[in-house]
Amino acid sequence: MHPNPAFRKADDIQNIAFARSRGFGALVLNADAGPLISHIPFALTTDGTSADLHLVRSNPILRLLDEPQSAVIAVNGPDGYISPDWYEVDDQVPTWNYVAVHLRGSLTRLPDADMQAMLDLQSAHFEDQLTPKPPWTTSKMTPEVRDRMMRQIVPCRLNVSEITGTWKLNQNKPDAVRLRAADKVETSTIGSDSQALAHLMRHTDTLSKGS
Secondary structure, eight states, X not given: OOOOGGGOOOOHHHHXXXXXXXXXXXXXXXXXXXXXXXXXXXXXXXXXXXXXXEEETTOXXXXXXXXXXXXXXXXXXXXXXXXXXXXXXXXXXXXXXXEEEEEEEEEEEOOGGGHHHHHHHHHHHHHGGGTTSOOOXXXXXXXXXXXXXXXXXXXXXXXXXXXEEEEESSTTXXXXXXXXXXXXXXXXXXXXXXXXXXXXXXXXXXXXXXX
C-alpha cells in the first residue's frame, strides 16, 4: 500500500464495497520456496470479516492448509499511466494512478461438503448482475457431472483481520490540475478501465477520512 496518507482516505466501508464488487484478486501466501500466488474469485461478506474462495485440488497452496496460514488477497481496480504533460504545470514527474485493496488474514481449508453451497454463493453474486438473463445455478447441471466437478475443487476461507486500501487519484494535486489529468486519462490506452479511473479522479471528494 502506498504510504502517502493522501491516498489512504477511503474507509473500511468503501474498501469493503470495492472488494465485494470486484470479487477477484491475487491470493498470496509465504512458502519455504518463496511466495505462492493464485488468482481467484472470492465472495466477501458485507461486513468484510471473511472471504470465501475455492482452489483446484492440485493447487500447492492446499498443501499448506493442514493448519491456518497467514495470507493476503490483493484486489486491483482501474489503473493508468499519468504523463506529466497532462497537468499543464512545470516540474512534474510521471506516475501511475490506481485503486487497490488488500484483505489480510488467516486462510483455512473448509470441509469438502461446503463446496456446492460456496459455489452457489459465488456464482449468484455475479449472475445477479447479468439481468435480465436468468441466473445460472448448479441445479442446471447433471448431478453426476456436478458431483465430479465438485470433487476437483476445495473450499477455503480467509478470515479477515485487516483491510487496507490505496486510492491513488492525484489527490495531492490542485483540483484543476487533477481534473486536467482526468480528461487525458479517459482516452488513454495505457492501463486498464481508463474511463472508470477518470471518473474516480473527478470524484475524490467522495472518499471518506481514513478509518
